[in-house]
Amino acid sequence: MPLALILNELLTNAARHGTKDSAKDRVRVGLIEHAGQFELHVEDDGAGFDLDAVRNTSSGLRLVLGLARQLRADFAVTRMPSRVSLRFAAERGA
Known part of the structure; x- marks a missing residue:
């Protein structure tokens, strides 16, 4: 569930703030x-x-930061390209 919420928030923000020309921006x-x-x-x-x-x-x-902590994920933001990354371990036995 945390990943679904994180992905929803990041995609919403990318669509809202990261695309100026919807015909060519991705x-x-x-x-x-x-x-x-x-x-x-x-x-x-x-x-x-x-x-x-x-x-x-x-x-x-x-x-997003709170959910990333729940996953024990490393959270990083870069520019050029504009990118948000979460790195986390796979759960065993789930």
């Missing part, structure tokens, strides 16, 4: 697995954002 989503670690990322054609600048003002971002 939102890309990926989930890759390597050696028991997963990485979920959402990338768009926008300018991105400064995590420290919006950490305390965005309720959606606070939700």
Whole structure:
């Protein structure tokens, strides 16, 4: 459930803030697995954002950060490309 909520929030933000020209701008989503670690990322054609600048003002971002903590995930934001990534371990026996 946390991943579904995270993905919903990240896709909503990417569509709202990361695309200026819906005819050519794209939102890309990926989930890759390597050696028991997963990485979920959402990338768009926008300018991105400064995590420290919006950490305390965005309720959606606070939700994502809280859910990432539940997953014990590493959370990263990059610009150029605008990308949000979560890296977390696969649960065994689930």
